[in-house]
Amino acid sequence: MxxxxxxxxxxxxxxxxxxxxxxxxxxxxxxxxxxxxxxxxxxxxxxxxxxxxxxxxxxxxxxxxxxxxxxxxxxxxxxxxxxxxxxxxxxxxxxxxxxxxxxxxxxxxxxVVWLTPAMDRLFVEPAGERRRFLDRLTLALSSAHAMHANRYEAAMRARNRLLADDAAPDREWLSALEAQMAEHGAAIDAARRETVAALAERLVEQPDGPFARAGLALEGWTGASNSLAADLARGRARDAAAGRALVGPHRSDLVVTHLGKGQAAGLCSTGEQKALLLGLILAHADLVAERTGxxxxxxxxxxxxxxxxxxxxxxxxxxxxxxxxxxxxxxxxxxxxxxxxxxxxxxx
Ligand SMILES: Nc1ncnc2c1ncn2[C@@H]1O[C@H](COP(=O)(O)OP(=O)(O)OP(=O)(O)O)[C@@H](O)[C@H]1O
CATH class of the missing domain: 3.40.50.300 (P-loop containing nucleotide triphosphate hydrolases)
Structure with missing residues (x-):
């Protein structure tokens, strides 16, 4: 304070x-x-x-x-x-x-936890915005999250460069970078998953009112069903053509639904979306208070x-x-x- x-x-x-x-x-x-x-x-x-x-x-x-x-x-x-x-x-x-x-x-x-008018469009924006939002929530609960995110990003950028610049890139170097992405990617995914589960549990208990109850799920790439190092190794030619890695936790999305309406958050009215966001932020603040004291x-x-x-x-x-x-x-x-x-x- x-x-x-x-x-x-x-x-x-x-x-x-x-x-x-x-x-x-x-x-x-x-x-x-x-x-x-x-x-x-x-x-x-x-x-x-x-x-x-x-x-x-x-x-x-x-x-x-x-x-x-x-x-x-x-x-x-x-x-x-x-x-x-x-x-x-x-x-x-x-x-x-x-x-x-x-x-x-x-x-x-x-x-510090915030809610601003700039977040009003969170549920209809591209997945990257929601990922950043989820990462912010996760960082407040797991301080190692930033370190894993930085190392993942660094390894991914190095791999993107290697694939783009070199017609016959060093396979061992590629494998080493992919192993780093897999290691930090798994940690990122696990921490996000933990945040989503803890928040979802709280949101279900939260009474309806001015803050609507959100259902949360992590979708897109998820570590639970994929082996990142193997997927990356298999996808080298595809990623070289695309100029970026097409699998990994940088492609996950936080999917939010309005539990009361059983509807995707992005389809809800502006007021309903605000209520969902407010409910999420308050549940998160409770969680931070409980975890950090x-x-x-x-x-x-x-x-x-x-x-x-x-x-x-x-x-x-x-x-x-x-x-x-x-x-x-x-x-x-x-x-x-x-x-x-x-x-x-x-x-x-
Ligand atoms: N670097 C800066 N130097 C000086 N003034 C700045 C700078 N950056 C922003 N401002 C000014 O700050 C003001 C906006 O402040 P802010 O967004 O905090 O307003 P606010 O009180 O929240 O307004 P509103 O009720 O409209 O949201 C604008 O007038 C803008 O020009």
Missing amino acids: LTRLILTDFRNHADLTIAPGPGFVVLTGENGAGKTNVLEAVSLLAPGRGLRRAALGDMARQNGPGGFGVAADLTGDVAIATGTHAAAPERRIVRVQGSAVAATALAEWLT APPVLLLDEVAAHLDPLRRAALFDRLSGMGQVWMTGTEDALFADLGRDFFRLQLT
């Missing part, structure tokens, strides 16, 4: 300090005031590229000195900071207690505005006691049901 957040030359915020409380943190302000920017800054305190997956160079304040800083104090007197310097705007610096660490090390200190920091961008008053009240009810929950909206009235005891900041 964050006890303090300081933004320096981050997007439209030249200098902003927030000292939020432990429960709801509500950011209000007109369109463009910089509410999502604050949530993005919080999301950068966890591994990865943040909730917009933006380039670092885009985050430094335009017409500012170059470079940006996001610093936070966490409960337990932990100080973490990330940012860039003007001289190297694309190089991310991460510090914990003043010492430089790799961005992946942030997972040890903070889990601390609730994640939840970032819900423009979620309140999209719900009718009854659903909104039910959401607030569900969220209370779930740790620090950051929410944004253009109007104070959206948050009237939260009562008095929450942190509020009006951005201008």
Whole structure:
């Protein structure tokens, strides 16, 4: 949980300090005031590229000195900071207690889970978006997931290059790369499968309400029925022609259904898809809290505005006691049901 957040030359915020409380943190302000920017800054305190997956160079304040800083104090007197310097705007610096660490090390200190309007089309987008979403959920539960994903990617890229550049590629080298892909691919698949199973179990138990129950399945390539090294070795000519590997966990998909309607999520109405996503995110937050012993920091961008008053009240009810929950909206009235005891900041 964050006890303090300081933004320096981050997007439209030249200098902003927030000292939020432990429960709801509500950011209000007109369109463009910089509410999502604050949530993005919080999301950068966890591994990865943040909730917009933006380039670092885009985050430094335009017409500012170059470079940006996001610093936070966490409960337990932990100080973490990330940012860039003007001289190297694309190089991310991460510090914990003043010492430089790799961005992946942030997972040890903070889990951040978010839901933004940009995710509205998740169920109708190409499989890659859902895979990335699932990997983010998995990473919060299994810190080795990033390492396996990086090594898998590196081996796959090396194999793609070898097949593309060399008419008669070294077979032993190819086999070694395929063995690496098989090893890390199996770990990736197993961790994703574990996440899907744990979430699916929770979602079935979750009462219907403003957050619809999703059925989850991992489809496409799955390690359970395939031997990746053998499939890759057999598919070398095919992959050389395609210019990429056509089998492996980089081809899996998270298939989501609306349990109440027995329908594919992509066929549901916009509101139903939002409810499914919200249900998924909340189940995931519960799971993170159970596994890590601390609730994640939840970032819900423009979620309140999209719900009718009854659903909104039910959401607030569900969220209370779930740790620090950051929410944004253009109007104070959206948050009237939260009562008095929450942190509020009006951005201008
Ligand atoms: N690098 C940057 N430097 C300065 N301003 C930036 C930078 N990047 C984005 N902005 C500005 O930030 C503003 C958008 O902020 P943000 O998306 O946080 O708004 P918001 O308060 O969430 O608005 P809405 O209610 O419309 O979603 C825009 O005006 C944009 O021009």
